[in-house]
Amino acid sequence: MTDRTIGVGMVGYAFMGRVHSQAWRTVSAFFDLPLRPEMRVICGRTKEATETARRRMGWDEALTDWRELISRDDIDIVDICTPGDSHAEIAIAALAAGKHVICEKPLANTVPEAVSMVEAAQASPARSMVAFNYRRVPAVALASRLVAEGRLGTIRHVRAQYLQDWIVDPEYPLVWRLQKDKAGSGALGDIGAHIIDAAQFISGQRIVGVSGLTETFVRDRPGGRVTVDDAALFVARMSGGAVGSFEATRFATGRKNALRIELNGSLGSLYFDFEAMNELWVSSGDEGFTRILVTEPDHPYVGAWWPPGHGLGYEHSFTHEIKDFLEAIAQGTDPSPSFADGLRVQQVLAAVEESAAEGRYKEVM
Amino acid sequence: MTDRTIGVGMVGYAFMGRVHSQAWRTVSAFFDLPLRPEMRVICGRTKEATETARRRMGWDEALTDWRELISRDDIDIVDICTPGDSHAEIAIAALAAGKHVICEKPLANTVPEAVSMVEAAQASPARSMVAFNYRRVPAVALASRLVAEGRLGTIRHVRAQYLQDWIVDPEYPLVWRLQKDKAGSGALGDIGAHIIDAAQFISGQRIVGVSGLTETFVRDRPGGRVTVDDAALFVARMSGGAVGSFEATRFATGRKNALRIELNGSLGSLYFDFEAMNELWVSSGDEGFTRILVTEPDHPYVGAWWPPGHGLGYEHSFTHEIKDFLEAIAQGTDPSPSFADGLRVQQVLAAVEESAAEGRYKEVM
C-alpha cells in the first residue's frame, strides 16, 4: 500500500456523481494501487445542494465554480460527471491546466466537440479517459479477454441491445435527457453509446458502416416537446468482416437495464446481459452455452473482492475503472477507453443519425 | 368423431415430408375433427426412395409423378413439401384441379411466382394454406392472442431473430439450401421468412419498410459456390407505428434453432424462444417477466393433449396446422396463413434483398 496520494475534484453530483464517489471512496481498500486518491473537492452549480452532496458523499470541500476547481494546485484529477453539453469545455480547460481527466460518456454531444477534446488530450501531458464503465464489469472484461485469446475464432456476428423502459409512461416529464440541446441525442447517445463501445471493445472490430432508423414514440410530455429519439436501431458492418445488429430504446416495457451483447464466432459464442451482470454465457458450439459465474479469483478484477459465488454490483464497474485510471496515471500510459475511443463512438452515433435521416447506408467517417 | 374421410396426397418425403406425415397420422386421435384424413399417396421423384418413405411413414401408395397424384379422384388435399422452386407449378396445377393445397414455406422463390399462386388460389373453389408452422406452437398462438386482446397495449417494438449454426463449418457441403436457383435465398427465405411471418402474426402489424444487409461468410464449399446469403439483418417500420429489428443467420455458433421474438408495447411485453418452446414470457411492465408454461388446458391447442407441465414438441405445431386446415376446409372458410399472407412475406424478403443491394431504405410493395 502506497502513501503517495493524489487529489481528486469531481464536477457534478447527481447519479454519476454518486457512483463515482463510491468508487473513489472504495478503490484503495480493495486494490493495491500506486496512488491513493483523496476526495478533495466536489463542484456543482447550486451551493446548498453541492454542500449537501459533499457531506453525504464524503468530499472535503464544495465549490460552485469548476474553473476554480481546475485552478487549484491540490487537484490532480478532474472527474467530469455533468450532462454532455459541458463536457468539452470543462475537459479542455482541465487538460490545458495539466489535470488528468476522466469524463462521463458520451464524450461529447457532437463530433466536432469530441474532435476538439481528442486534440486537447493529445496536446496535454496529462492522462484522459472516457467512462464507458461497462467495460469494467468483470463479465464484459472476461468476454473481451476470451475473444482476444481467439477462443471464439473469427467473429461473424455482434448482436447488441440496450433496453430500458423508464419513459414508457407518456406522463413522464421532460427531463434533460429528453432535450437535444442538453443531451445531444436520446436513447442513441445515452445507452446506444454503451453498446457501441462494448461491441467494439469485446469484438476487437470497429463499426465501419451503418443502416438505421430512429423513432420518438411520445412527442409531447409534461414540460414540453421531446427533441431526441426514444429508440434507435441499426444494422452495421464491422472492420473484421462481422455484421452487427444494434438497438437502444427506452420503451422496452419490463426491461430495466438490459444491456445485452452476443457474439458469434467461427469457433464459439458468448452472451451477456447486464440484468444478470455476474454471468457470462459461453459456447464452443457443440455443447450449448455454459453459464460462467464470473466470480472466480482469476476472472478480471474479481480476485480483489469476495470468494466465488459472491456477486458484485453495478458500482463495482466504476471502482474498477478508477483503479485502471490510477494505474495508468502512475505508469504514464494512456488508459483505455481513451478520448479517441470516445470520438470513435461519437462518429458511429453521427452516422446512425445521418443514416436514419437520409434512409441509406452510411460509412462511419 | 366423424366418419367423413378426406384423401391426402403428399409431394416430397424429406424433413418436411416426415413431419407432415406425423401430423396427418396423429391429428384425428387428439382433435375432434369434421374430416378424418386418410394418408393415401406419397409422391417423390425417385421410385425406390419414395417406396421406402411410404412404408416408413405409413402412406397407402407411392407415386413418382405429382401430375398423376393431382389427377386422382381419391385425392382431395395436396400437401407440398418440396423445395421452393417447384411450389408454384405444383400448387397452381393442384388448385386448378380443385384440390385443397397446403404448401411449405416460403410460398415461392420469387414475388412473381407468389403472385401467380395467390391468383390461382383466388380463382379456385379449393382452400389453400402456406405452412408457417410456428404460428401453431401454442406459445406463439398465445402470444398472438394476448396482443389481440390488448394486453400489451400499442406495440412499439418487435425484435426477432432466427439463429442456427449448421453451416459454420466451412467443410459443410453445398446442399440445395445453399443454391439460389433451388432455394431462392439463404437464411433470409428459409428462416427469415418464419420470423417475418411470426412478427406480423403476433403484432398484428405489417412490415412496411426495411433497411438491411446480407452477408455470405463462406463463399466456396465442397460441391461448389454458395449463391445465397448466410445471414440477413434488417431494421423495419411496421404498419401500426412499431419499429422492428430482424436477423436470420446460419452462423450463430451454439444456437441450434433459436427462433426468438420479443414485443414491447405500451402496457406490456412478451418474449418467446423456440429452443424453450413450451414457455412464453410475459411482462406487464412493473413486475418483471412471468414464465408461462404454455401447457394449461385453456392455452391454444393444449387442451387436446396432456396435463399441465407435460410439454409438447416441434412436430405438434404441424399437427395443429393440419387440424386448422381440415376445419377450414370443412367450414369453407379460408385458413390462415393464406397464400396472400405468404405473398406478403415474399414481398418483405424481396424488399430486404433490394435494400441490401442498394444500400437504402425500401418500402415493401
Place this chain on the structure above:
Amino acid sequence: MTDRTIGVGMVGYAFMGRVHSQAWRTVSAFFDLPLRPEMRVICGRTKEATETARRRMGWDEALTDWRELISRDDIDIVDICTPGDSHAEIAIAALAAGKHVICEKPLANTVPEAVSMVEAAQASPARSMVAFNYRRVPAVALASRLVAEGRLGTIRHVRAQYLQDWIVDPEYPLVWRLQKDKAGSGALGDIGAHIIDAAQFISGQRIVGVSGLTETFVRDRPGGRVTVDDAALFVARMSGGAVGSFEATRFATGRKNALRIELNGSLGSLYFDFEAMNELWVSSGDEGFTRILVTEPDHPYVGAWWPPGHGLGYEHSFTHEIKDFLEAIAQGTDPSPSFADGLRVQQVLAAVEESAAEGRYKEVM
C-alpha cells in the same frame, strides 16, 4: 423395416392409455424395429367409453373383460394402464398366459404384490417391463450415460424433487389418486416413485436407507376423506456412498410437472428439470453449468427425430419406451426397468412410509 408384426392389447384408456396409444401408433414410423406393433385390442370396464376410446385412439377392437384379452391368440403384448390396485392381478395372469407385459408404475400398491409380480415375471418365458417413462426422456438417458462413463466421478449427492400443484385448491374433489385403497399412496407412490427410479437409474446407486416424513394438508375434500399423503419428503443413504434428498408433493403452487434431479460428483454435476425437458445442465466444476440442448443426433433416441434445436415432448418418452421394449422382446433379453426394478422402488416407498410413521431411519429391505 420389418414385416414381422406383433399384436398389442391395452387395458385402460385414460391419461396413460392415451399416451401409450400414441406411442404404439408412432414408434414404427421413426425407429427401424425388428417387430411392427399392431394396435389390436383396447380393453376397459365401460363398453361405450371403451368403444369411444377405440375409435379415437385407433385400436381395431374394444373389449370390456381383460381376461378375454389375455386369452386371445392374436395378442402378444399386454399393456397395463390401469390404477395400481389391479396391476398385480392382470400382470400375473398375462405372464402366466405367456404374454409380454408392460405395466404402468408404480408396479403395485404394496411390496407383497410387487414380489408376486416379480416371481411371475421370473417364471414366465415372456418379457416384462415397468413403465418408468422418464428414463426415456433423452436428457435423462443422457444423464445416465454421462454418469456411467465416469464424467461426474464418484457421486456424492442426489437431489430430487417432483413438484406438482393440481390439488392445492381444497375444493378439488376426491379422485381415485387420493384414495389409499386404489392408489396405494399419494404423492409418494405416484410421483415420488418416478424420482426414486430416476435417481437410482442415473446415479447407478440404490437407496439403502431413508429418513422421512409425510403430510396431508387437506384432509377433507368434496367426495370424502383423503387417505393418502399430499407430500412426502425424505433424506437417504445410497449404496455407493452418496446421500440423497427427495421430495414429492402435489402442493407446490406454480410448479406443474417439475421432476427435477441434480447429481454432484467428485468431477462434475448435472441437473435436469422436466419442465424444460429438452435441456440437460452439466458442469465439470470449474466452468459453471452448460445448458445442453438434448436434440443432437448422437444424443439418446434423438437421431430418429428432427434436426438439432427441434425439441421433443412428453409423449416421446413413451415412444422410446415402447421401442426399447420391442427390441428387448425381439432379442429375448430383459428390458429395463424390469419388474425387479419396480419392486426395488416399491421397497423404498414402503421404507419411507415406515420411517415417517415411526420417526426413525429405516433401511430399505
Place this chain on the structure above:
Amino acid sequence: MTDRTIGVGMVGYAFMGRVHSQAWRTVSAFFDLPLRPEMRVICGRTKEATETARRRMGWDEALTDWRELISRDDIDIVDICTPGDSHAEIAIAALAAGKHVICEKPLANTVPEAVSMVEAAQASPARSMVAFNYRRVPAVALASRLVAEGRLGTIRHVRAQYLQDWIVDPEYPLVWRLQKDKAGSGALGDIGAHIIDAAQFISGQRIVGVSGLTETFVRDRPGGRVTVDDAALFVARMSGGAVGSFEATRFATGRKNALRIELNGSLGSLYFDFEAMNELWVSSGDEGFTRILVTEPDHPYVGAWWPPGHGLGYEHSFTHEIKDFLEAIAQGTDPSPSFADGLRVQQVLAAVEESAAEGRYKEVM
C-alpha cells in the same frame, strides 16, 4: 444527515472483517442515519497483519488485545468477526462493558454458549445482533415482506439448500472451518445456519422437529483429520404446519454460493437463489413464476442505491445490516435477528446433529 457519531471497534480482519469494514465505510453515504459510525479500532491477534489490515481497510487504530478494545471509552460498538469459538467470550465481555454488539454467525459453537450470550444480552442495556446478513439481501427481505402480507397464503413447503464446492478437491487443506473445536460443525453450522435462519425469517414459522443425516466424504486432508461434516441434510416440521427440506454441502461441484430457498403456499410461491441475488421469482399459481428484478425504489433497501436494473452485490447485505443496527441503537429497540434468534438457529443445528447421530426424529428444544 447527522453529526452524531458513534465509535466502532472490530475484532477479526479476515473475510468477514473485510466485508464488515466496507459496510461501515459506506453506510452513511447512502442511508440517512441517526448515527454516523467512525471506524476507530481494528483488533487482531497478530500485530503486523492487523496493522496491514488497518491501513487497507481504513481503520484509525490497530490493537492486538480485544479486552483493551472493550475497555476503551471511545468504542460504542463491538463488531465480532472471529471464528465461532471466541464469540461467547468476547460478546459477553463487551455486553458487560455496555458495548453494543454485532456478532457473526453462527452465534456460538454450542447451545450452552449461545444461551449464555442471550442471557448476557438480556442483562445488558446495550443492543445486540447476530449477523445473518442474507436477511438483508433485498430479494430475501422482499420475500419476507410478501409472506408477511399474506401474498402466498398459508405456507406448506419450505425447500432450502446452501450449496458450495470449495473442498471437493481432497487436497484442499485442513483449514479452521474443517475443525470441530474451532468451527463447531462443518457445512451445517457454517452455511446450514444461514438457510435455517432464512427459512424461519421468510416463512414466519419456526422449525420444531427434524430428521436428518450428516456425512463427511473426505476424512483426511493435508494438515490432518476432518472433524466436521461435509454435508448435512434434513427434513423438518415447522410451527405453522409447513414441512421443510434442507441441505447444506460443500461438495456440490459447480455450485459456488447457491443459497436457495423456495416456499410454496396456498396462494402462491416464491424462489430465490443467491447466485442470482438481484432476482426474486414469485408465482400466484396460475401464471407461472415471475422474475422480479429486485432493483425498484420501493423494494427493501433499494431506494438508497441506483436506478432500476442496476444490481447490488454481496457486500450490500452487510451495509443494510449495519444500517438497521445503527437505527435500532438510536431507537433503543432490539434489532433483528437478535441473539435469541441466533440461539434458535443453534438449537436447530443441535437437533440435526442429534437426529443424525441417533437415526430418529428430534424435536427442537
